[in-house]
Amino acid sequence: MEMAMEKQRIVILGGGFGGVYTASELMRRINRISKHEADIEVVLVSEENYITFQPLLPEVVSGAVEQLHVISPIRRIAPGVVLYVRHIEKIDVENKTIQLAPGRVPRTETLKYDHLVIALGNTLAHGMVPGLYEHAIPFKYLGDALRLRNHVVQMLEEASVCHDPEERQRLLTFTVAGGGFSGVECIAEMEDFLRKAVRAFPNISETDLRLILVQSADRILPEMKENLANYADKLLRKRGIQIVLDHRLHEVSADRAIVMNKANKELEVIGSRTVVATVPTEPHGVIQNTPLKCEKGRIVVSDELESPSHPGVWSLGDCAAVPSGEGYTSPPTAQYAVRQATICAENILATIRNQPRRHFKFAGLGKLASLGGRRAIAEVFGFTFSGFFAWIMWRVIYVEKMPGLDRKVRVFIDWMKDIFLPRDITQLNVYDEQQVRREHLAAGQTLFHQGDFGDRLYFVVDGEVEVEVDGKVVATTGKGDVIGEMALLAHKGRSATVRAVKPTDLVSLSSDAFDQIIKYVPGAADAMNKIHQERIEKVHADQAANGAATE
Amino acid sequence: MEMAMEKQRIVILGGGFGGVYTASELMRRINRISKHEADIEVVLVSEENYITFQPLLPEVVSGAVEQLHVISPIRRIAPGVVLYVRHIEKIDVENKTIQLAPGRVPRTETLKYDHLVIALGNTLAHGMVPGLYEHAIPFKYLGDALRLRNHVVQMLEEASVCHDPEERQRLLTFTVAGGGFSGVECIAEMEDFLRKAVRAFPNISETDLRLILVQSADRILPEMKENLANYADKLLRKRGIQIVLDHRLHEVSADRAIVMNKANKELEVIGSRTVVATVPTEPHGVIQNTPLKCEKGRIVVSDELESPSHPGVWSLGDCAAVPSGEGYTSPPTAQYAVRQATICAENILATIRNQPRRHFKFAGLGKLASLGGRRAIAEVFGFTFSGFFAWIMWRVIYVEKMPGLDRKVRVFIDWMKDIFLPRDITQLNVYDEQQVRREHLAAGQTLFHQGDFGDRLYFVVDGEVEVEVDGKVVATTGKGDVIGEMALLAHKGRSATVRAVKPTDLVSLSSDAFDQIIKYVPGAADAMNKIHQERIEKVHADQAANGAATE
Secondary structure (H helix, E strand, O other): OHHHHOOEEEEEEOOOHHHHHHHHHHHHHHHHOOHHHHHEEEEEEEOOOEEEOHHHHHHHHHOOOOHHHHEEEHHHHOOOOEEEEOOEEEEEOOOOEEEEOOOOOOOOEEEEOOEEEEOOOEEEOHHHOOOHHHHOEEOOOHHHHHHHHHHHHHHHHHHHOOOOHHHHHHHOEEEEEOOOHHHHHHHHHHHHHHHHHHHHOOOOOHHHOEEEEEOOOOOOOOOOOHHHHHHHHHHHHHOOEEEEOOEEEEEEEOOEEEEEEOOOOOEEEEEOOEEEEOOOEEEOHHHHOOOOOEEOOEEEOOOOOEOOOOOOEEEOHHHEEOEOOOOOEOOOOHHHHHHHHHHHHHHHHHHHOOOOOOOOOOOOOEEEEEOOOOOEEEEEOOEEEEEHHHHHHHHHHHHHHOOOHHHHHHHHHHHHHHHHOOOOOOOOOOOOOOOEEEEEEOOOOEEEOOOOEOOEEEEEEEOEEEEEEOOEEEEEEEOOOEEOHHHHHHOOEOOOEEEEOOOEEEEEEEHHHHHHHHHHOOOHHHHHHHHHHHHHHHHHHHHHHOOOOOO | OHHHHOOEEEEEEOOOHHHHHHHHHHHHHHHHOOHHHHHEEEEEEEOOOEEEOHHHHHHHHHOOOOHHHHEEEHHHHOOOOEEEEOOEEEEEOOOOEEEEOOOOOOOOEEEEOOEEEEOOOEEEOHHHOOOHHHHOEEOOOHHHHHHHHHHHHHHHHHHHOOOOHHHHHHHOEEEEEOOOHHHHHHHHHHHHHHHHHHHHOOOOOHHHOEEEEEOOOOOOOOOOOHHHHHHHHHHHHHOOEEEEOOEEEEEEEOOEEEEEEOOOOOEEEEEOOEEEEOOOEEEOHHHHOOOOOEEOOEEEOOOOOEOOOOOOEEEOHHHEEOEOOOOOEOOOOHHHHHHHHHHHHHHHHHHHOOOOOOOOOOOOOEEEEEOOOOOEEEEEOOEEEEEHHHHHHHHHHHHHHOOOHHHHHHHHHHHHHHHHOOOOOOOOOOOOOOOEEEEEEOOOOEEEOOOOEOOEEEEEEEOEEEEEEOOEEEEEEEOOOEEOHHHHHHOOEOOOEEEEOOOEEEEEEEHHHHHHHHHHOOOHHHHHHHHHHHHHHHHHHHHHHOOOOOO
16 A cells, blocks of 8 residues: 555646546546545646537537537536646656646746656648648637637628629638538538628628538548438538538648649639638647657557556547557547546556556447538437437537536527527637738739738748739749838838749738837848848849830 | 719718717618618728627626627628728828728728718827836727636636746736726626636635725726715725725836825835736827817817818717717717717718708716626716615616617626526637737846746847846846847757846747748848857856856
8 A cells, every 4th residue: 555655646638528537537536535545646737728628619600609618617627636727848758757838937847747648639730731731720629610700700891891803702712621520510500600690791692602611532421321421411512512522632822722633633723711621630749759659640558548668658539549449449539538538547546556457448329410500410329310300419419418517508508599699790809910920822822912002021931933013024033032021111012913933831920020120120120121222223123124214 | 952962971980889879870860761862871990890898898807798798790780881890090081081901901992981980989098108008908898808807817827836926926916007987897807706716726715816906096986976986995995905096007017017106106016917907098099190189189079079170070989079068078988979979970961961960968877887796886867876786777777788689688698697607717828929029127027037948039129137147147238139049049948037127128029930030031040140149259258257267
């Protein structure tokens, strides 16, 4: 019994279902049982102080559920846990330490652990599709859903005062990449919201809207049985959603999604100012830098959820390759994560107490997908359901699953309200535009037009752009060049049109950041003036050469 | 009748009560009456597509009302209005045009008007208090209330893992400047929220919290009768809120509020990481650049709401000095703005139709202030009320006043829920930190400590700082200097402590913006390396001079 008397620290990384439910289960057992168990400290590190109930995220987009009701405070689910709301800088499994990024107080913090639970889920793999990082909206956290909702309303507002028909169509085209659960539910709820929201915009009609779902497989919802997927496919198409199968997202920029036909490798351009990406995913970067063995990007663990190479390191949820006990690896869903959490908590305590451990075994209960407009599809205990009844079941099951009674009540009230109140179309502009940001241009895309208002300065990281004055190309420029400083320095319209010749990556700076940097950063004003002077001289020389000298 | 047949455009600036209700009233009358009135176009320019119901903003802080329920979509209140969600760049009353800033499409837009309604309200006067712009949280729009709420939760999260007792106290001290309606309601709801929220934080107790209300007058709520203000004063003090009378906000920085005793001009420092400012206010900047005559910062208009010097320019609400018809100027409250809106709409239509115009006359209905914890004070029809009954009245009156039935229902449901559900303590990190931002240091304030994580680079705009290594001041530096590049370039801890000697203004750059600029901005890397090299040489020279040469 001596071992158990020593102070043991269990550190859990990740504020999703895997991490929070492991913490909850540990606290429940520690609080319940003997006194000396209080010598176990449970620390949870999460980027947020709440857990997001992802199945309801699409309903935040449509406004059927209030924003804050799809999240639940971790402190209330796992009372007594020591919570750090911090980024994780490094996992050091050799020295058994975790390094946390600084918060408001600018000190890094190093946590020692006896047992480590890694439940970091996965993230959008930005590197694989050019422009994805810069211009696609991910769809995983509450922040994503809020941004998407506000972005969609902004598109309607812009379209309502837009005089250019092409631009208007791009503003009213909404593209979702990924035809799995998340993509299908997202586009279904977006359609539901848009159809109701346009009623408040007298000069936008339902038929002006274009919604496109891009899926790389030959059908949507590959996770579900084919008859249900077909039902969903027909329903979405009937509502006017275009479903583009066998196409993969190839490139994204601010005003378009480029998709590739998997059969003939041909590219197709979709003019769209909204691109939501639910694929592809990859493990959290901090895992990739550990010596832990991975399999298809997921940490290899035994059916006791422990790393074979590093005892004391446990992993579960979407980031772990957990044998399901049914001959396959557990799919990355909440129902598996929650059950793994119970086993993980039990096995850690069993290890501390030298007791026998349990093996994870779970066959799954069923699968549900909401299709908006009070329709859903479900596979439960081998039976399949579709339509209104499946939708009621979907609601009942998810409300039941929500952590905390107060959230259950709140979501239930939201749904009641949704029956008789109109949808909210307010656009919350609480998101500051990034002052320094990366941008991607597709070949042929115009960065700005001659005469446009000069609101950003650009540095070319890679690629090639052409500069056009009065309809004539006057220069081509590329890597390392500065674009657009003239309008910012002179506070006037753009003196030329700039268009990408090849796919081009840029870093841009907002005009207010530019003003501050020019004013206060030593050397920046000189460097900028020099570039500006050279450019003016070059323009004059070109004009003289063309016999168009003004003097 | 010919005049009325010409296409007339009425442009309304401002999305508050004055602007939106004028638009609503115009649309109602235009839609109702004759056909040719459709030749009148009503354009509304607002920064948001919704109106904020400010009296309920404090309840967003406490979580008693859902965020989105205190706002209402303008399109639903004024159906048919042409809405531009844009910043206003310039009002040109000579050429009768309004210039709008670009939106997603980078084109400025110029609107011509026949009649102009200016209802831009007022804004926080940043220039008068050093550090106010940089570090105080304003409290006027929904965005402000959301930021404040998340900030308050962040302070609790940080305090729960803070090991330094002084820092912990600063994190748990919440200061509000301004003892009028807005300040009193804000601190009352903040107290209500904090008292309930700390229950979820095992190592923070109610007695650790410090709430301070700073008021420059000799009592709070000067707008209300003295007996009601005294009641409010006693109630807030009983709840543990410190009320500092006869003190004015003098300076704000990230970790303190400095207040000045009005009697003896002595300064007092309040260590506080939260400073909410409701005072002082000034008119919108765009008004200050017009030739319109102002009186105490408010546009002078007749009791018909028209500018005497510029016929066709109308103004109302907080930004206008409207004679109340009772011998005083209308106070800046919603009840006056709403009634002015009706007169303004009528008089504009009367002018177009050559009909007689009406004079504004209103004595006010009453005043209400909520004190949190189901207490309020009210002056209605000459009677005064305080306590629970006044609070019930406060709720009934404000729900009744809310624009739109659906909002009334939503807010009512929120209040019902609030009775039996716990308060929400989730912290929404959807607000990106500014990459380039201004900062203010009070004299004696530490910018960073030796060994801290280097997360920002600083440029000294004005003031003086000292650099301390191992407890010894090694240098003093000021305007034009760069601070903190060493830690960012070398990706290591701060090599020195930097402290302000005088009040100091800085511009700071986040490390990720720094990395991108160093990488892509021509000249920036060279300039930075030069500064860095000089600094290293100087340090070495100093070490040699001090006989501490390392080689």
